[in-house]
Structures are given as C-alpha cells and as structure tokens.
Amino acid sequence: DSGVTQTPKHLITATGQRVTLRCSPRSGDLSVYWYQQSLDQGLQFLIQYYNGEERAKGNILERFSAQQFPDLHSELNLSSLELGDSALYFCASSVGGLHTEAFFGQGTRLTVV
C-alpha cells in the first residue's frame, strides 16, 4: 500500500459527460501529480500541484482541469468526454519535487462509451 488513495477505482460514463477523479496523497506529502495512461500514448504527465498551487503542466487538455484543496487532496475534472479519454488515470504524491520519490495510487480506470 503506497498510502495514496484514488477514488473511484472504475468509472464508466457516456461521451459528453463530466467526471471528477479524487486523490488523497500520503500523509505529509505536499506534491500531487496526475498522469494518464492510454494504450496508444503510454504514461503521460498531466499536471502537478504543490501545497495548493499549480506547479507544472504537461500534456493536459483544455477540457481537463485540476485543483488541490487546503487539506492537500486533489481532484481532476474531465469534461466533454470523448471516447479517446478512456484511460487509466494515476495520481502520485511526493514530499517535495525534484529529488523526492513519488508514490502512486492504484489508479482510476475511466471508460467512455
């Protein structure tokens, strides 16, 4: 158990809908990262938050947004969903940034039908 909790584990929704994925980091970790794993693109970095502030952005679509709350949990919001958004979404947390180890949650498997 990495200590990072993601909910829900599975999510099936229709095209055009909006969903929210939730991540609770390990106790004491200030950084939260979101990643997408799809069959064709592999694992890709989406966005990072550090202590409530957006720190870095990767390949995140404009239809996607995220935030980190004062209790350090984070949510990834995916809207106007398309079939191609079907993927595993991982959250990871770390104490800090560059030189600190990241711990991954079990992922949320999103299926858009």
Next chain:
Amino acid sequence: KNEVEQSPQNLTAQEGEFITINCSYSVGISALHWLQQHPGGGIVSLFMLSSGKKKHGRLIATINIQEKHSSLHITASHPRDSAVYICAVRSYSGGGADGLTFGKGTHLIIQP
C-alpha cells in the same frame, strides 16, 4: 523535451535467469525512477536514482549520468517478477518540479 528509450520492449525468460532492462534518456535529469506495473494496473515505485547504484532484495538499479543510461537487474528471477517495468525521468526545469517523462515499458514474463 526528454526522450526516454527502453529496451527490450518484451522479454521472456526462464525462472532463475538474470534479467537486465536498459533505459536511455536524451537530456540531463535530476532523478531517474524505475517503476513496476502489474497486470492489475497499479504502479509501484522500485527505485529513485540520481547517481551510482541501489539494491533492494533481488533488484539492482544502476545509473551512469555521463552516458545518460540506467539499467535494472533482477537476479534469480521468479514468475512473480512478471510485470511491466517502466523507466521514468525527472528533468531539471528552471527551479520548478515537472512531472515524470516515461519510457514505453518493458513487458517481462518469467516462465516457471
């Protein structure tokens, strides 16, 4: 942008064999991670390296910063080692902390 190349893409070996998975990257990094992903999908962090060598049980990871290359070794491999092994790097980025850039993974199968 950092490019991360892993080899081999697929590897099938017999139980007990010594396994080596290689990772090369294109630009300077602050750290390199080796991750393990089992068929259920969950990702486990095996090592984080910025220099030298680390060992944990039957797993050994090495990194050569000058050559921009890392290897993951598994000694006395076992069927439970069957998984996808992913190399990921964290690049320097103007004081900020970017997310990881991932290789495509090595799919390892250890046969009894």
